[in-house]
Amino acid sequence: MTDIHSLRDDFPILDKSLNGQPLCYLDSAATAQKPNKVIDVIKTFYQAENSNVHRGLHTLSKNATNRYEAARETIAKFLNVSAKEIVWTSGATESLNFLAHGLSQALNENSKIAISPFEHHANIVPWQEACKRTGAQLLVLPMLENGVLDEAGAISLLQTHKPDILSIGHVSNALGNIHPIESLIKACKTLGTKTVIDGAQSFMHLRPDLVALDCDFYVFSAHKALGPTGVGGLYGRYNLLNTLPVYKTGGEMIQEVTFAHSTYRDAPGKFEPGTPNISGVIGLAAAVDYLNNISPSALQRYERALYQSLLQQLNQIKGVTVYGDTQNNVGIVSFNYKNEHHYDLATLLNTYGVAVRSGHHCAQPLMNMLNVNGTVRASLAFYNNEADVEHFINALKATIELLD
Template sequence: MPVLEFDIKTIRKDFPTLNQSVNGNPLVYLDSGATSQKPQAVIDATTKFYSQSNANVHRGRHALSEAATAQYEQARENIANYFHVQANEIVWTKGATEALNLLAYGLQNQLNQSDTIIITPLEHHANIVPWQVVAQNTGATLSVLPLEKNGSFNTDNCVKYIKQTKAKVLCISQASNTLGNITDLAPLISAAKAVGTLIIVDGAQGAMHLRPNLKALNCDFYVFSAHKMLGPTGVGGLYGRYELLNTLTPYQTGGEMIQTVTLEKSTYRSAPAKFETGTPNIAGVIGFAAAINYLSSLNFAQLQQHEQTVFKYAANELSKIEGITIYSDLSHNIGTLSFNYKSEHPYDLATLLDGFGVAVRSGHHCTQPLMAHLGLNGTVRASFAFYNTVQDVDIFINSLKESIALLD
């Protein structure tokens, strides 16, 4: 696939949702951390499937089923190529949350009361709650990686902790959904490998912004969501080393994932089919492939440079406003600003900004332990993507200043 020069004006035209007004103002969408906007190519792909190829996948011998199956499995190849892994190492799920639950349940039989699971204080609830349940069910110890007061990791302290703990599993985000901070994973993964710890990386935020080579990253499992990568909602996936995938207990059972069934017992197929029970979100998977094709067609170095230019401009302008406190690490960040204005409630600021057509998120962002660590009830979060512009930032900053004037 040819790689195109990054042209923000052309790219903006590809996203129909961005080209509208909200409350009488041009939409400024700064909530990509929650869900990214979709290019027309993704919308067209899902529509085309339902219009021309709608049929169930696998086993069908008629033309529509075979066409649907071919598209569905080609999508797996596309996502595998994006992450530099093998197609049989990609399992389709409803998203990162289901993938983490699949892993937690799948590893449960391999854990006991002598084992330790390491999580971190900045994880999304989806990478905390499943491991709490596993710890309760198995007697395993749930341990927490140390976090600095400002919400960043001290790599040396974390490496020491991992080596001393010798945990069975380490669960950690590639980038914080609340702060946007990028975790320096390489030394942590190296330390975990040295003591035989399995590494699970939550890539929901990092997958689009960082475009990781998972073989080079050397983690054991990696979860991701399509809707944060320009794709449809309700679909995502799990990467796992093939030999490790096949050691997991199936999260769900039923049709498709079986090898044989008698009234007495059943046997299961090998991964990835072992974990893909029932009729999947076929249109969503095909739409996800279109999203990956779109991303892969853009010059990533130029895309990332543009994204960081817009983010740093926004951070600089935001920091000039008296009374604003920014909690994000501005040096190693995917493009997310988490902030508050004095003691004003984040919800009030977000509501006022919406009146100006600026879409941001407010609250605890499904990271209550992180909020407690920072001593906060919540923050306003402006999360950028490559389709944002400097003009978006100017509108955001001016709207924020007007909102603050209404509060003061």
Template sequence: MKSPASLRADFPLLNTQFEHAPLVYLDSGATSQKPSCVIEAISRYYSEQNANVHRGIHTLSELATTAYEATRNQLAKYLSVSSSEIVWTKGATEAINLIAYGLRDTIDSSDTIVISALEHHANIVPWQQLCQKTGAKLIVLPVNELGILEIDNAYQIIEQAQPTVLALSHASNALGNIQPIESLIQFSKQFNTITIIDGAQGFLHLQPNLKELDCDFYVLSAHKALGPTGLGALYGKYEALCALPVYQTGGEMIDSVSFEHTTFAAPPAKFEAGTPNISAVIAFKSALEYLESLNHTQIRAYELELFNYLVKSLRAIDGIKIYGDLINNIGTVSFNYKNEHPYDIAHLLDQNGIAVRSGHHCTQPLMAHLNVSGTVRVSLAFYNNHQDIDLFISALKTAISLLD
């Protein structure tokens, strides 16, 4: 089994040299880098298997279909659920929209939907739209001045609201906070709440066991977990998927069609209209196999050690303010320097080969609560190392010297 330090060699883009500086990639929260096995799997599909799935009895189609469904089985195994409970989508965003759309006829003005103040716009706006359509009430679990969920207050709000829907991120994309979703899911069960977890950030780092977590729905994006872009997955308990109406209509998701009437296939096919992103699905299996080959306990400890080293290094710089939960964190640091605009800092870092994200991170309500226009975000993954952090800190100090 490879050590964390040796894994970096599996990611070809990390060896890139930009002009006079090596690439330091610290933006895995936006999208992860891809190991060679994933890149090769995409090429192999188009060069050796290229055919549509579920549509032919010829050899190529059967090969593609087998490989495509093998990924569904692999993801189900990784999450400890049934393959019939895995629906392919374009990403976590589409998966949340699918659920919200599916609840439009069962939600009314007597219902409440609870989210947290840490949510990405993709886990705010669909529920906001659903409330506008149905008259339901949207309630937000508050965070403190550093952006950490007020857990005691959260329990009180849930108990009082007895929500129909509880939709929370597994981990904050802006701050990296790991949410206490296990206890909140269990607490909400006494109210028959539908629990939905946005795992876009948590999936790569936290290896969720959905059988133990016992949420009704969990969504993820492949590109944030070593896989290709344009692909996501929706897990739903089978009975919950059966209860949702179809989201899109077309080929493949039907049972029978006449000009008078149409019946639809059972989940997951019911939600997979049209030709899917076949190459991405097949390549995602390589990403999952890569993740399964790792010692998760060792990798998590390594990521946390890097995170603590990063936090310590930032705290040594006078004028830096860090936001979020620095104890329960996936490895993401959000910070500002004095009153400097985060865009200016990120731009200067980029000139030294340092890739970070700046802005509101699709969490404008959270940024407003923190009373900032945005932050600089450093998001780590196991393929980073101490040299990345040292180069980042050196470039940051150079940027600060130019701004002061």
């Protein structure tokens, strides 16, 4: 079994200094760092393998096509689905826009779409636009006062309103909460509600089995899971994918074109026009290959222990308020200190080499419900260690002394 402590050595950026201090990277919820394996694969592609896919008969093109489609198989196996159910996109945001566009074709003024209070703007705004186009109503699931989804209330709302679509994040990017999506999906099955799961934060940390989850759609971004930026995708049940209209048009996704009309390929090709992010897809496959060499249970135990250590030490600092579900969490601590502005805290932490995120985390409605204008967010990954936690806590104490 791989020693998780040794994996840190695979990430070259973690040896970097920041402002004369060792880099303490606690912003993995924004983007995960990349191991040498991913960096090397992308570099090698451009140095020795670069070619377009699907169109050429020459050796470079055939090899690129084989690697590109093998990557689809890799991601499909990781999620326990069929390769023909994986559509490449630029990331979770485009995937959600694609689904909001496609699924809204069947909506009207009597339709309803449900989301949770915890959603990233990318899982709010596309559905708002769908409601504008169709006259559908947007529903918001209830939240408990402690910043946790009201599971019983959410199921009751679903059963009462019977929405056409439920779109919800598996994990809150702002708070780290792991939502009880299994029970929500189960409830939706009895109602005929289509389920869309935003897996941007869960793809790496939780490695969901989509057959077990039984959702209809699941979206993800490579850069949240050790892969490159600008690429990601979505899973959709094959029969449902083929009912969706085309989202973008161009070359490659067509079956036949005349000046009178065009016909399109079946999924997934139907939704992949133009030259794709070939190196990005190959880089994502390398990231998943890397993750496949780590025991999922060992990774989750390690991240959980590190999170509990960080949380315990943070809670010992008088004046700190932590938000969200600290029992079911992927390793994100979202907090404030007294009335100090989160921006000031993050700016001063940066002088100690600590990289955290501050602000509303693209979740302004959630921040409003929590009665704050933002938080400081420290997010962990398996390449962090106790030294990072100690560095962060010491830097935060020093920052507080400056502010008090």
